[in-house]
Amino acid sequence: MKKMATMLAIASYLACNSPETKVPAADTLAKKHTDTTATLHGDNLVKAEAPDAGSEMEQGYCLPRGGNGKMQSPINILTSEAGKDDQKGMIVKFQTDIVGAENLGHTVQLDFKEGSICMADGKTYNSKQFHFHTPSEHLIDGMTFPMEMHIVNTLKDSTPNAKPSYLVIGILFKMGKENKFIKEFLKDLPSEEGHKDSIPSGSVNLNDLANEVVKSGKISYFSYDGSLTTPPFSESVKWVVIKQIVEASPDQIIAIEKLEGNNARHVQSVNGRKIVSHS
8 A cells, every 4th residue: 555644844843751640449549648748849739629539638730740850741831921933844744554553551552654754953853653641731721621642753863872852742632523533543442451453554644633733724833842741751852732722522532531541740830941832
């Protein structure tokens, strides 16, 4: 089958990773009483009234956490505080064929076939995989979304001992109409944790996603420097969070959430970082 490539023009950089947060088992919650003050900072502690709370005091969801570094992700993007800037364009070329779909327990992930690349700021990145977070990791003006997709890219031809550099696209989903792109592979996601299944050649078409993201021939997004959202939380990530919110049906989002659980990391402190709005 002839390979198809999706051309997606952007104007900067991006990044990502997948968190590993899981809700404790129901039969252990009543017994668990953990003092979290050692890991929380400032006024982050609030009463834990949720039925699945694991302690009496926990971090407030809207209050950013600190302590791991000064450039941690995800963050709450305040649109009124974002600066404006124009950047040189970025080209993303995704191969249609996907190597396979993995159920990693903490997320579901689809792996790109070798040959998918991103080019930005004179550098070339290899596109590795895309995966999901339920709910979203990034907040927009304090608003969370039921799902977020991350497209992960790593810097090509970096020196052997260099710290890995990442470039990724973050796409936010809301509940609405059925998503054609997700429909193409949802039935092929393995239900068993630790399993990896093949994806029929040509069944995943990134053009269908691009058509949802690119409106009027251009793309709008926020960019900032951040980190991975799971250990080791490396601060070597260029994030791009797309402004266009993509729709997926409630059944599609719930199906993915059932496979991976609630796996979003809490928002982190911005610490004066520059957040740029590109329109």
